[in-house]
Structure formats: structure tokens, C-alpha cells
Amino acid sequence: MSHVPGMIQSIERSSAVLRLLAAGPDRLRVKEIADALGLPKSTAHSILRTLEHVGFVEQDPRTARYRLGRGLLDLGSAGMDANELRGRALNWADALAARSGEEVRLGVLDDNRVLVVHHVFRPDDSAQSLDTGVRLPLHATALGKVLLAYSAPAEESAVAAGLDPYTRRTLIDRRELADALTETRTRGWGLSVEEWRPGVAGIAAPVRTSGGLVVGAVGIAGPVERLTDTRRQARPALVEHVVAAARSISRDVAG
Numbered sequence: 001m002s003h004v005p006g007m008i009q010s011i012e013r014s015s016a017v018l019r020l021l022a023a024g025p026d027r028l029r030v031k032e033i034a035d036a037l038g039l040p041k042s043t044a045h046s047i048l049r050t051l052e053h054v055g056f057v058e059q060d061p062r063t064a065r066y067r068l069g070r071g072l073l074d075l076g077s078a079g080m081d082a083n084e085l086r087g088r089a090l091n092w093a094d095a096l097a098a099r100s101g102e103e104v105r106l107g108v109l110d111d112n113r114v115l116v117v118h119h120v121f122r123p124d125d126s127a128q129s130l131d132t133g134v135r136l137p138l139h140a141t142a143l144g145k146v147l148l149a150y151s152a153p154a155e156e157s158a159v160a161a162g163l164d165p166y167t168r169r170t171l172i173d174r175r176e177l178a179d180a181l182t183e184t185r186t187r188g189w190g191l192s193v194e195e196w197r198p199g200v201a202g203i204a205a206p207v208r209t210s211g212g213l214v215v216g217a218v219g220i221a222g223p224v225e226r227l228t229d230t231r232r233q234a235r236p237a238l239v240e241h242v243v244a245a246a247r248s249i250s251r252d253v254a255g
Contacts, residue, residue, distance in 0.1 A: 013039065014047050018056060027065035054210045082108050082117045085216050088252040093120045093218065096245040100238055102222040105131060107143040109154055112161050114144045139163050139177055140170045142202030143217045145190035149181040150206060150214040169194045189243055191234050194224060201227040203234050205246035210254045218246050
């Protein structure tokens with residue numbers, strides 16, 4: 001296979017493996033794939049293992065032969081099933097609530113809103129209502145800002161739908177929102193201070209799957225005075241807890 005300078009050879013080879021598997025009805029052995037593409041068997045094996053890890057190929061455990069994987073069918077959809085994401089996040093979300101002392105939400109992009117797929121109550125005895133299944137505004141919440149920050153189409157769609165003002169602090173100007181999303185990407189976490197509800201702040205961070213794709217966001221919400229300092233900046237210890245939880249969930253999701 002000729003390699004064009006400036007191109008990434010492993011991606012060229014991976015696409016050749018996928019095309020080879022797509023071309024025939026039969027499952028193929030590693031050696032058959034290596035021979036067909038003129039690759040060392042070890043190289044073909046490494047490519048196949050990586051493609052299997054991301055769900056693009058599957059190996060029959062009985063025959064050790066490979067075929068195309070179900071992950072390719074998911075390319076047109078959002079990728080990860082919300083229930084699967086919730087399942088991987090359960091323990092980490094509980095731990096985040098315990099460490100931060102605040103309520104925890106796990107959210108995904110859903111039709112111009114944040115869909116809350118998991119909610120852990122604040123670990124005290126105060127009256128709280130369950131938010132699982134609730135839809136939150138994207139531009140006015142920390143979870144939403146994180147989801148928008150890593151999806152240009154979602155940002156475009158949110159702006160087109162109109163940025164509703166929930167409080168006098170809600171970002172309703174598209175340039176201000178764009179700046180806030182740039183800041184969110186730069187620091188790797190999002191903050192919302194009284195932008196959705198007066199007196200309430202939120203801190204959130206992205207959940208990523210293989211290769212860095214953002215599939216959700218996890219965050220805490222609580223009274224402004226507990227989550228931020230007198231300058232309305234997020235308390236560093238809480239940011240640390242949220243970012244650590246997001247990384248742990250991401251590891252489980254990508255694994």
C-alpha cells in the first residue's frame with residue numbers, strides 16, 4: 001500500500017482492514033488479513049485489537065476469526081446508550097456526592113436539552129426531588145455548557161432555538177455564550193452561577209469515551225455560597241472532585 005506523506009499510516013491500514021472485512025461474507029483470520037494487505041502479522045493483530053477495542057470489529061472467541069463490529073452501526077447515532085453510561089457512572093457519582101456534600105447529576109445531549117440520566121441526592125436529610133429523566137437548559141447549566149463546549153452542531157442548534165433568560169445572569173448573547181464555551185474547553189470543566197436558578201451554582205466536567213469523544217457530563221449543584229467564593233469563582237477542591245469523577249467514569253466508559 002503506498003503511503004502519502006503527511007498522512008497517518010495506521011489509519012490508512014485500519015481503513016483497509018475494515019474494507020477487507022466488509023468485502024466478503026466470511027470471517028477472516030489474522031494471517032489471512034495480514035497476507036491480503038501485505039502486512040506483518042503482528043501489525044495486523046495490533047490493528048485488529050484496537051478496532052475491537054472501539055467496537056469496529058468483533059472476534060469469534062471459538063474460531064478466533066474477525067468480522068465487522070456493531071460499533072460501526074452506531075456511527076450515525078450519538079454513540080453510547082444512556083443506560084450503559086449510567087451503569088458505568090453509578091459508583092463514581094455516589095462517591096462524588098459523598099466527597100462534595102452536594103447533589104450529583106449525570107447528563108447527556110438530547111434534543112436541544114440536557115437529559116438527566118442519573119441523579120444522586122445531596123448526602124444530608126434535606127427534602128429533595130429526583131431529577132432523573134428531567135430535561136435542563138443547555139446554555140444555563142454547567143452540565144449543558146460542558147456538552148455544548150464539545151459539540152459545534154449542538155451549540156449552533158441551541159443558538160438557533162433561542163437562548164431563553166431564566167435569571168438576569170443567564171447568557172442570552174451568542175458571543176458571550178461562545179466565550180464561555182471556549183473557557184470551558186480551555187480549563188476542562190464548566191461553571192454556572194445563578195444562570196438557571198437564583199442562588200444555585202453548578203460545576204461539571206466531560207465524560208469521554210475512546211479517542212476523547214464526549215458522551216456526557218457529570219456535575220454537582222448547590223447553593224452559590226458553598227460552590228463558589230466571594231468572587232463567584234468555583235472552589236478549587238470541588239472542581240478537583242468533579243474532574244476526578246469525570247475522569248474515572250471516562251476510564252470505565254472507554255475501557
